[in-house]
Amino acid sequence: MTLTLGEFSMLDISGIKRLQFDVLVIGAGGAGLSAAISASQEKDIRVGLICKSLLGKAHTVMAEGGMAAALGNVDNRDDWKIHFRDTMRGGKMLNNWKMAEIHAKNAPKRVRELEHWGAVFDRTKDGLINQRNFGGHRYPRLAHVGDRTGLEMIRTLQDHGIHQGIDIQMECTALDILKDKSGKVSGIVCMYRETGEFIVFETKTLIFATGGAGKSWEVTSNSWEYTGDGYGMAYEAGAELIDMEFNQFHPTGMVWPPSVKGILVTEGVRGEGGILKNSEGKRFMFDYIPEKFANETADTEEEAARWLQGDKDARRPPELLTRDVVARAINTEVKAGRGSVHGGAYLDIATQRSAEDIKRKLPSMYHQFKVLAELDITKEPMEVGPTCHYFMGGIKVDAETSMTNVDGLFACGEAAGGMHGANRLGGNSLSDLLVFGNVSGVEASKYARKLKSIPKSDDEDIKRIIKSATSILNREKGNNPYLIHEDLQKNMQYNVGIIRTKDEIVDGISKIDDLKSQFKDVKAAGTSQFNPGWHEALALRNLLISSEAVAKSALLREESRGAHTREDFPSERKEWLEYNIINKKGKGGKMETIKEKRSNPDPELQRIANSSIEDLDKEVKLDHKK
Template identity: 60%
Template sequence: MIGYDEWHYDVLVIGAGGAGLRAAIEASATGARVGVICKSLLGKAHTVMAEGGIAAALSNVDERDNWQVHFTDTMRGGQYINNWRMAELHAREAPKCVHELESWGALFDRTEDGRILQRNFGGHKYPRLAHVGDRTGLEMIRTLQDHGIHMGMEVHMECTIISLLKDEGRIAGAFGYDRQRGGFILFHAPAVILATGGVGRAYRITSNSWEYSGDGHALAYQAGAALVDMEFLQFHPTGMVWPPGVQGILVTEGVRGEGGILLNNKNERFMFNDIPPLYRNQTADSPEEGWRYTQGDRDARRPPELLTRDHVARCIVREIREGRGSPHKGVYLDISWIREKMPDAPGFIRRKLPGMYHQFKKLAGIDITKEPMEVGPTTHYMMGGVMVDADTQMSTIPGLFAAGECAAGLHGANRLGGNSLSDLLVFGKRAGLYAAEFASQNKAGKTDDVNIQSLADDAVSFFRQADGENPYAVMTALQEMMQDFAGIVRTESELLQAKESLIQFRQRARKVRVEGNREYNNAWHTALDLQHMIIVSEAITLAAIYRKESRGAHFRIDYPDPDPVNGKMNQVIRKGSDGRMHVESIPLKPVRPDLQQLIDEMK
């Protein structure tokens, strides 16, 4: 028999980013005993990479902003595939969550009269992002982890979950291992919250860190929960493209929010050439005039570079493909031009964008106060995930909750910048509250030792392979395949090729060979991560095949236009009784009449 340690909790939170920490704080506030699983070290969650700010209608910079405008911006950005109830709750509750974070010690940039400063961001009608320079995510994590520790949450660092456990159809706990020592751990809990983030590691070029292997999505799917919107994977328009070792590292939208412009190799602001009809004045003499006309006097400074991320990313790809890109297959992002307008431009840039200044100085040898950056699209954010109830965040499995990037619904077909951090706060809080309530009403279920032994034996089977591929080689090949065939621009033939390739990858991943022992063995960790990465890759591919239209972040060359029928459907993925992945189209729920009226009035 393979031994394991045991822990008992009322609420188990898997993931220690913004959503997981906020959920743990709220559950702890009810008196529940809360355990937090951290794949890396506490404070190293991917949330620290969120730079631009937290979207919330505080109305500190523009009094015209309110939750109704934020709601309609979110719905429009998501191409109306969103879960409208989640969009409503998010817009209504985000301001309170920001003030709550502030009361716990978060230090925001300030207006001259001392209020929280807000900046422009893509897809938001008014300046809405509360920020801390370009290090907002780091400030959020610092604040939440400090408050969470004082609330009494218990943290298991460098621990990875490999399976969720159920008893009579509801959650009973989770089974994982200690990444340092290699020992197995059984967690008993009547309520489990998935807050594991995204899936970016399944692609070669990504802004995501190594933890983002789709663990929560795959764990939920394997346990029988429904996934939704998995075709909607956001490619952030601006990631570093040079040098090769830093390719994909995020360049915050805050650069464009503070005045950065996009240029091709002809020094043209190409974004003016592809302004969507929604923002265009058809009678204007030029694209530039048309854009300024539609924005109005007070918003004339908002550049077309701040259109939604899916649109900007596709425009950049077009420039590169048509030969107008930069030397390293990107385009130029230039904020140094403001030196012409502002006497203290270098100081302004270093003050507003300290992270970006140091990032390019150290990694690329570029001073962004004097010269442009080279940027290109990078795999960034998964809009799809675990299907949850809008109010409680519970999945289709009783006792299993999800929040943050791991959950789906709020963002629809495309996430607006800044909505991710407020998403973590609003729905992390809700998940923690309702998970604790569920735990108080339900005792922990039973766990089957035979099943646990089987899970442990399966996990160590890679050490017993007589021969087999290196897990790193299989992972790299998978990333290359997904980048080429299921990336930012998709076609039926390439998606079908990806589907066939995944059959082979599944077989290869089960036969990888790991040497050595279980202590500090990164090859073993990669072999286990591969199982999750292949599940999410298949879900993305199948959902993309079934959605025969272009909408938001999902762009099909063979179906370049939105389809009214597809636009009223969600693609839901479940594990069938045959063990295979099944896709089902389900109709969107009708929008509540008062909210529909808001949408119609602001279209």
């Protein structure tokens, strides 16, 4: 059904295309594909998968470094307990304990499963899956393929998934969730980007694997798809958003030339031995080792060098501290006037590894800098700076089922919040996608099986959603969606960026209010066929909801923890460890931002996370002997 000017006032939806599913997955990155595949293995479950782009192009493709799983192939001292402890410490203990446990326990199984579906990981000398070092991980833990692990993952899932009887709809944008009278999920209204035709998917369950909202910032490693669609739609349907103040700024994005600012430089560069220097040539990370990590971090260049040579007694170099720490350190160096020529830090692998090693272990970094920056990383240092990368927060889900507070709505991957706490460790995202993609697919199928039929949607809701989308095309004149988006990005960059203060966040929120009113009159020129201006305008609502949730949560959390840094409250505060911040749509339609008391963790998990590394190493050694 293609709508043109005038038709929408007396909208007739009797001819609209409708398809029926038991489980419908929104988003086809690593999490969405995993969810769809696991649901498709369940008997008599009709599975659909829709994606905004072509299949195989989702942002997972950009993941570089690897997926974390305690396989113990390179260092057999590794174990799920140590992975769990690393994850909790990296997340500053704010992680959902149960999710972090499920993740660490199941990651190895899921990585091996991926190998069985055709993924070809780099190998150890013994022919096993090789594992590399990464920030915050005690032992070499990241299964990887050079620096293109995400491509390997998405292609493997894609090529396996297309043979599992999943109905895949490409270049299809989800607009809003439908619910029945009792509040259960009953469907979703979508639009084919190619034609502008609307379609209603009637479904017992929805799994949101819609990623984050990194496109809210100006300097970001995220692609156009990252507009918080899942956050916006879930919020509108009454779901809660959790931990939205925790936005990961990856320490190493490209800073030059301007057109590529923000594009990711993998942490694998540091994992392979890359070091960070300031304009004075000083290896500055030694000055930024937090007390909590001092025991486990090298304090001299000599010790760091021994570690790189494989000395098991040497401690890890400070470049491999967690991302929040490294990003803030670079930021501080630049602010102090010790930045690189174009306002970043120097990342040097050329003096640490042979040209041959670099090209073999980091081929796409080599290629990316050669083409985009005309720089040979085997000879010269790169210039890098923080770039918005990942949402730790997201849609609040139950740890064991991935279901939200809306019956029938599930979420996994970056779209879901809780697992990573205040800061995510590199490599824990790809494994998260596999683990919780799988959980949500299985659990959504279970839920679907309990319902006799698909809950009934209200046609008036469908009409309202379609009208709100077409009004953007049909209004005579209005605001340019691209310019509203640019203003939002500038606002988030300057007011709700890597270092935050109350005054700036307050300004940021009032600017978001202003942009929300501009959005009411947004106008896309042209027709409904493959019209990026219209698509941009449709995404704006979700970007604005996501940004508002980020800003309001950032204002409320008066402490600095992990990726959330308040200049006016510079350290962690114990009382805040007891709370998560929740955003939800209030009765009057306004966003409510509240503190929610965290439940008490399982004592055994608490014991593991708080163990000293020496004690835990001993314990694991005994476990392995059994």
